[in-house]
Amino acid sequence: MSGTIHSVSERFDFTGDELAPAYRAAVDAIEAGDLVVMPTDTVYGIAADAFKADAVQRLMDAKGRGRDMPPPVLISVVESLDALATDVPDxxxxxxxxxxxxxxxxxxxxxxxxxxxLGETQGTVALRVPDHENTRELLSRTGPLAVSAANTSGKPAALDVYEAEEQLGESVAVYLDGDRVSGGQPSTIVDITGETPRVLRVGALSLDQLRAVAPDLTSDDDPAPDPTDAPEPKPTEDAEPTPTDAAEPKPADAAEPKPADAAEPKPADAEPKPAEDAEPTHEVKPTEEPAEASNKGENNKPDPDVRPAD
Known part of the structure; x- marks a missing residue:
């Protein structure tokens, strides 16, 4: 089914106090099953009577959208929620x-x-109350409207009536000119069909704003846990950091001579040795003492399998 083509689309000023002609033309168009473009607090929307299946189909045809992408429904007051939805969680x-x-x-x-x-909704409906006083007044006169962004599929949403008119042309009967909208961001979409709200699209409302009201809210945009972010296991207090490090320190009282290139001077009574000679002199304490100290250090080495991750 192709959208209705109007020989002349009408455009009305939707600002100021003289709104009676705009309301009258929009209501008449909706009752006739035609389409209306109007401003909201986010972007301009294309609207049809939610209870006229042929009008909703005209809306989807005008956008070039299939029934697998049903439009949301705008209502004028929060009290209408229970008239259209059921099993709404706290x-x-x-x-x-x-x-x-x-x-x-x-x-x-x-x-x-x-x-x-409204299309293939699987028994659900997407609802919103726009923060636009004149549009809410229109909704109070027409009843719930199926409304989607005023653009053809795949193009940017219109931010003023002229962008909408350029894309949608004469498929729309009435254009309401409410000046350029300041929002620009689409609404945030939250699935409340379960006990825990779930964000499907982050828009003008952030996750932090939503979680201030519903702390358990989840989001498809939440990052998956990163296993590399897990804290590294820490060695026990009496264990040396690594086996290699454990073998290097020597007790302070050990008298084992330094390598030949060490900067530390040798004791005065120590007999110098060639660089390749690693054996201690006869004045040095028996090797059992430093060996014993070294063994004590090795007994405290951690198992190599439980070393901290790199």
């Missing part, structure tokens, strides 16, 4: 109460009694 309800109106989209279990066809 954490999800707290998020809605805190961030609506605002850039939060929640995916909920849809009320089974609702007579609508």
């Amino acid at each position: 954490a999800g309800r707290k998020l809605c109460e805190e961030f609506w109106p605002g850039p939060l989209t929640v995916i909920c279990h849809a009320q089974s009694s609702l007579m609508w066809d």
